[in-house]
Amino acid sequence: MPANQQILLDNRPTGEAVASNFKQRSSETPALQDGEVLVRHHFLSLDPYMRGRMNESKSYAVPQPLGEVMQGGTVGEVVESRSPAFQPGDKVVGMGGWQQFSVVKAEQPGALRKVDTTHVPLSHYLGAVGMPGVTAWYGLVKIIEPKAGQTVAVSAATGAVGSAFAALAKARGCRTVGIAGGPEKCKYGVDELGFDACIDYKLHKDAASLSNALKEACPDGIDGYFENVGGMVLDAVLSRMNDFGRIAVCGMIAGYDGKPLPITQPALILQSRLRLQGFIVSEHMEIWPEALKELGTLVAQGKLRPRETVAVGLAAAPEAFLGLLKGKNFGKQLVKLI
Amino acid sequence: MPANQQILLDNRPTGEAVASNFKQRSSETPALQDGEVLVRHHFLSLDPYMRGRMNESKSYAVPQPLGEVMQGGTVGEVVESRSPAFQPGDKVVGMGGWQQFSVVKAEQPGALRKVDTTHVPLSHYLGAVGMPGVTAWYGLVKIIEPKAGQTVAVSAATGAVGSAFAALAKARGCRTVGIAGGPEKCKYGVDELGFDACIDYKLHKDAASLSNALKEACPDGIDGYFENVGGMVLDAVLSRMNDFGRIAVCGMIAGYDGKPLPITQPALILQSRLRLQGFIVSEHMEIWPEALKELGTLVAQGKLRPRETVAVGLAAAPEAFLGLLKGKNFGKQLVKLI
Numbered sequence: 001m002p003a004n005q006q007i008l009l010d011n012r013p014t015g016e017a018v019a020s021n022f023k024q025r026s027s028e029t030p031a032l033q034d035g036e037v038l039v040r041h042h043f044l045s046l047d048p049y050m051r052g053r054m055n056e057s058k059s060y061a062v063p064q065p066l067g068e069v070m071q072g073g074t075v076g077e078v079v080e081s082r083s084p085a086f087q088p089g090d091k092v093v094g095m096g097g098w099q100q101f102s103v104v105k106a107e108q109p110g111a112l113r114k115v116d117t118t119h120v121p122l123s124h125y126l127g128a129v130g131m132p133g134v135t136a137w138y139g140l141v142k143i144i145e146p147k148a149g150q151t152v153a154v155s156a157a158t159g160a161v162g163s164a165f166a167a168l169a170k171a172r173g174c175r176t177v178g179i180a181g182g183p184e185k186c187k188y189g190v191d192e193l194g195f196d197a198c199i200d201y202k203l204h205k206d207a208a209s210l211s212n213a214l215k216e217a218c219p220d221g222i223d224g225y226f227e228n229v230g231g232m233v234l235d236a237v238l239s240r241m242n243d244f245g246r247i248a249v250c251g252m253i254a255g256y257d258g259k260p261l262p263i264t265q266p267a268l269i270l271q272s273r274l275r276l277q278g279f280i281v282s283e284h285m286e287i288w289p290e291a292l293k294e295l296g297t298l299v300a301q302g303k304l305r306p307r308e309t310v311a312v313g314l315a316a317a318p319e320a321f322l323g324l325l326k327g328k329n330f331g332k333q334l335v336k337l338i
Numbered sequence: 339m340p341a342n343q344q345i346l347l348d349n350r351p352t353g354e355a356v357a358s359n360f361k362q363r364s365s366e367t368p369a370l371q372d373g374e375v376l377v378r379h380h381f382l383s384l385d386p387y388m389r390g391r392m393n394e395s396k397s398y399a400v401p402q403p404l405g406e407v408m409q410g411g412t413v414g415e416v417v418e419s420r421s422p423a424f425q426p427g428d429k430v431v432g433m434g435g436w437q438q439f440s441v442v443k444a445e446q447p448g449a450l451r452k453v454d455t456t457h458v459p460l461s462h463y464l465g466a467v468g469m470p471g472v473t474a475w476y477g478l479v480k481i482i483e484p485k486a487g488q489t490v491a492v493s494a495a496t497g498a499v500g501s502a503f504a505a506l507a508k509a510r511g512c513r514t515v516g517i518a519g520g521p522e523k524c525k526y527g528v529d530e531l532g533f534d535a536c537i538d539y540k541l542h543k544d545a546a547s548l549s550n551a552l553k554e555a556c557p558d559g560i561d562g563y564f565e566n567v568g569g570m571v572l573d574a575v576l577s578r579m580n581d582f583g584r585i586a587v588c589g590m591i592a593g594y595d596g597k598p599l600p601i602t603q604p605a606l607i608l609q610s611r612l613r614l615q616g617f618i619v620s621e622h623m624e625i626w627p628e629a630l631k632e633l634g635t636l637v638a639q640g641k642l643r644p645r646e647t648v649a650v651g652l653a654a655a656p657e658a659f660l661g662l663l664k665g666k667n668f669g670k671q672l673v674k675l676i
Contacts, residue, residue, distance in 0.1 A: 230604060252605040262600035266568060267590040270616035278608035 002040075004029045005314050006069045006099035013054055017325065021054065022070070022318040029101045037106045038080040041096050044314075044335040045073035045126035046321045047160075048228075048251060070098035070317075073131060075115070075122050083107065091117050093125040098317050100337055110285065119300035127332035128167075128306040129295045132160035135281040136226065137291035139248030140168050142284070143277050144224030148173030151218050153237060155179045156228035157198055158189050160306065160332035161250065164295060165226055166193040167304035171294075174224075177217050179210075179233055181327050188330070192305060201233055207264070210236035221245075229253050231261035238268045249278040307331030340378075342367045343652050344407045344437035351392055355663065359392065360408070360656040367439045375444045376418040379434050382652075382673040383411035383464035384659045385498075386566075386589055408436035408655075411469060413453070413460050421445065428452050431463045436655050438675055448623065457638035465670035466505075466644040467633045470498035473619040474564065475629035477586030478506050480622070481615050482562030486511030489556045491575060493517045494566035495536055496527050498644065498670035499588065502633060503564055504531040505642035509632075512562075515555050517548075517571055519665050526668070530643060539571055545602070548574035559583075567591050569599035576606045587616040645669030 003026055010023035032038055050072060053064040064071055074096030078086045083106035086092070094112040096102035104112050115125050127133065136154075146152050146169065154165045157178025166189070169176040178189040178198040189198035197217035204210040214222070214236055221242035227234055230252035241247070252260065269276065298304035309329040311320035317335045324333045341364055348361035370376055388410060391402040402409055412434030416424045421444035424430070432450040434440035442450045453463050465471065474492075484490050484507065492503045495516025504527070507514040516527040516536035527536035535555035542548040552560070552574055559580035565572055568590035579585070590598065607614065636642035647667040649658035655673045662671045 234604070249604075249608045252608050260603045260605045262602045263604045264600045265598045266572070266587075266601045267598045269614055270587045270590050270618075273616045273618060273621070274614075275616075276607055276612075276614045278611045278613075280608075280611060283611070 002029060002101060003027075004099055004101045006097075007314060007317055008068060009054060009064050009066055009070055011066065012056055017051060017054060017322060019318045019322065024315060027099075029103060032080060032082045032103060035083050035105055035107055037078055037083050037086045037092075037104045037112060039074070039076045039092055039094060039096055039102050039104055039112070040079045041074045041076040041100055041102065041337050043075050043123045043126055043310075044096075044098055044317060044337065045130070046317065046324050046333040046335065047072065047132070048324065050321065051325055071095060072097055073126050074102065075125050081106070086112065086114070090114050091122055093130060098314065098335075100314060120296055123308060123310075123332075123334055124299055124306065126334060127160040127308065128164050128299055128304050129292055131281060132332065133164040133295040134288055134291040135250060136161045136164035137168055137295065138279060138281050138284055138287055139226045139250055140165060140172075140224070141291075142287065143248035143275075143279065144226065144246045146172055146174050146224050149175070150223035151175040151177065151220055151242075152224040152226070153177040153179065153214075153218065153222050154226040154228065155201075155233050155237075156251070156327075157195060158185045158193065158307070158331060159228070159329075161226070161228060162189075163193050163306045163331060164304060166195050167298050168294070170194050171298065171303070175218070175220070177214075177222075179237075185330065188307070192307070194303075204232075204236075207232045207235035207239070211239045214240045224248075226250060227252070235264050238263070238265060238272075238274075241268065241272050241274055243272050245272060245274050247274060247276045249276055309333050311335045313337070340367060340439060341365075342437055342439045344435075345652060345655055346406060347392060347402050347404055347408055349404065350394055355389060355392060355660060357656045357660065362653060365437075367441060370418060370420045370441060373421050373443055373445055375416055375421050375424045375430075375442045375450060377412070377414045377430055377432060377434055377440050377442055377450070378417045379412045379414040379438055379440065379675050381413050381461045381464055381648075381675065382434075382436055382655060383468070384655065384662050384667075384671040384673065385410065385470070386662065388659065389663055409433060410435055411464050412440065413463050419444070424450065424452070429455050429460055431468065436652065436673075438652060458634055461646060461648075461670075461672055462637055462644065464672060465498040465646065466502050466637055466642050467630060469619060470670065471502040471633040472626055472629040473588060474499045474502035475506055475633065476617060476619050476622055476625060477564045477588055478503060478510075478562070479629075480625065481586035481613075481617065482564065482584045484510055484512050484562050487513075488561035489513040489515065489558055490562040490564070491515040491517065491552070491556065491560050492564040492566065493539075493571050493575075494589070494665075495533060496523045496531065496645070496669060497566070497667075499564075499566060500527075501531050501644045501669060502642060504533050505636050506632070508532050509636065509641070513556070513558070515552075515560075517575075523668065526645070530645070532641075542570075542574075545570045545573035545577070549577045552578045562586075564588060565590070573602050576601070576603060576610075576612075579606065579610050579612055581610050583610060583612050585612060585614045587614055647671050649673045651675070
């Protein structure tokens with residue numbers, strides 16, 4: 001069996017996550033048992049949710065165990081199979097984690113899924129046609145429930161989730177406004193992702209200033225908002241929400257000191273009769289087929305052309321992940337292994 | 339026509355509302371036109387929502403106009419009628435405002451409703467079997483949607499809304515926990531209103547302390563919460579919400595400086611996948627008949643015995659209202675006019 005480079009969580013962050021929280025080691029892939037499949041990973045997915053799982057404290061998922069391979073999505077190719085459901089050469093998406101190879105019990109529901117790379121590049125199954133895309137779909141379709149002509153907004157707009165959100169919202173006839181960090185991202189959001197406007201939050205020192213920019217970009221107010229960040233951005237958006245607006249809460253970052261950033265004017269929830277709803281897409285597996293079908297079609301039609309930032313080699317994963325947490329990536333952050 | 343004492347909004351509060359914001363005057367009731375009814379008010383309703391409308395800034399209702407009679411719910415008796423739908427002697431509920439008499443266009447939908455005082459005292463149509471009761475019903479039934487055996491909580495628990503909430507939640511087989519200010523109110527909540535437990539928030543200096551008390555009172559966590567106050571109480575409850583919990587947002591007080599009190603840990607909305615929804619019961623008139631029927635039955639059966647605090651005479655209305663804002667009342671705050 002091949003040698004397998006792996007990255008483990010070695011210790012938990014105190015405050016900001018750092019490279020020394022991780023550790024690389026070499027291991028051997030065990031011989032396959034009946035029903036198992038050996039997958040060689042082509043790409044690892046790096047996602048913001050992984051930061052929450054590095055903490056011991058209550059999050060919405062079981063914490064990443066210490067001393068074990070960092071968990072995460074992977075795409076790759078079957079290299080050996082003792083399952084009738086998979087053949088060597090099959091392209092697959094799974095949760096192989098931060099390592100070169102994984103051994104997967106093929107019959108376990110949801111463990112491994114064959115994908116078609118005729119019209120969709122393999123890596124996109126970790127982004128636009130994968131978990132981030134389905135996340136955007138769920139928040140937009142099941143929580144925001146927009147009508148054509150309404151205005152919807154999304155933060156972290158040029159990331160994997162935001163990119164998919166833009167295409168899905170445009171397909172529903174919405175005015176679609178992004179919020180992102182820096183002029184390059186905002187230009188890309190408008191030119192390539194189809195946002196009607198994209199606001200650079202870094203130009204604004206407080207929520208009041210950002211709120212004024214939102215007023216200009218959303219002259220009819222905001223009917224639906226997809227929240228990836230929280231803090232000042234959420235405060236500003238809340239001030240522009242229309243009556244009966246819906247907010248899908250998908251991500252909330254903490255301040256530099258690790259303390260959560262408050263919602264400063266919660267009375268707006270009442271005054272504007274808003275609905276805020278937190279969700280985790282893995283708890284809604286029933287919608288994945290419908291969502292993946294739409295997302296795959298949008299990619300195949302060229303209506304969703306997600307950008308990727310690709311780090312090369314397993315050893316680059318920790319730094320790429322830390323960069324993602326600081327918004328250094330552009331679009332979906334991947335690690336390419338072969 | 340009789341002389342009519344009235345209380346107007348004379349000027350808007352800067353910060354805390356004060357008695358000098360109001361002004362009393364005497365006026366004459368105009369002669370009735372065809373289709374109009376003259377009502378003599380027996381009771382005025384005083385409600386927390388009126389404070390929001392005293393401000394000019396955006397609230398969920400049009401601001402109370404300056405120099406006009408304070409708007410508000412009333413119950414009374416028809417003394418003269420030029421409408422075939424009403425006869426002198428009819429007991430009616432309407433929105434007559436802070437005055438002794440009102441002239442009502444009887445055909446206007448929702449303007450005036452005849453009520454039956456055989457089993458329900460007239461004043462209760464301003465509380466348990468009126469707007470506050472229906473408010474509790476909407477938040478519980480349409481937003482919290484509790485299942486039998488679940489735990490639900492309410493702040494301002496012994497007020498008009500909280501009292502009705504307790505009876506409605508008990509009728510649905512919920513563990514029902516109140517949060518109120520002071521030992522007397524908490525004892526009354528348990529002994530008379532049927533709360534399984536009632537927590538005195540005044541015993542707690544911060545959200546962490548209140549959260550510990552909630553843990554004891556809600557050993558299985560909180561599935562649904564009816565929010566009347568916000569601030570520290572909301573922070574504490576958020577920390578005890580179960581996954582997929584629902585929060586009906588009905589009231590949010592501001593701090594002493596007039597600034598809204600923040601939600602300090604909004605990440606809990608995501609971590610616990612909560613749904614928060616603001617609402618105003620007057621926007622959901624379709625549910626009033628069903629809600630009033632259940633509330634009237636609970637009162638007639640003695641399962642909802644709401645307490646009332648009654649100020650006497652129109653001139654007492656401003657001070658009674660200011661006391662209500664400080665929690666000095668006990669149950670539904672009314673002003674008795676005759």
